[in-house]
Amino acid sequence: DTGVSQNPRHKITKRGQNVTFRCDPISEHNRLYWYRQTLGQGPEFLTYFQNEAQLEKSRLLSDRFSAERPKGSFSTLEIQRTEQGDSAMYLCASSFYNMGETQYFGPGTRLLVL
């Protein structure tokens, strides 16, 4: 499968715990995006990388959220001290800049905070 992959697909955690999600983009794509999607809503942009540089992070929901893409390939999204309101689907997408901005999405990680 050469599409965007995300792990884990599902995560249940207790309030206050830290969680980390991983995204592996399409291999030749240089841009990687993170979104959050709550039930009945469209994806909400959080942050994106071009190669290893994080070009936009002001939309991260709070300072409990952070993302990395250390080698310009896979990325991780970490949520510290999770809250029940963090329960959502976290989507990753990738694209190849300069060849249109079509973003291809992964299957998402569904987070449930108890």
Added chain:
Amino acid sequence: GESVGLHLPTLSVQEGDNSIINCAYSNSASDYFIWYKQESGKGPQFIIDIRSNMDKRQGQRVTVLLNKTVKHLSLQIAATQPGDSAVYFCAETDNNDMRFGAGTRLTVKP
């Protein structure tokens, strides 16, 4: 149309009919528009895109129309099939970030 919370706009069509899903966008600087299809439990799937220098683009069974004057985008699906049942999102970008509409749930009746 607009939606609030869990109340997605819905469209129900008969199998074989044509479907039209509408979307209003807000940013006049947006220059690239995409329609995505999302099935339950899956990530959004690219359907078709259009740049702001065009007003119509056709794909296989799908057509996107862009009216920049009124900031309106539509997706037409010809000969709708049961497999087309999903939530459809329009997205706009000005190359800084991508903004999604709330989505329209399409139900195809056999």
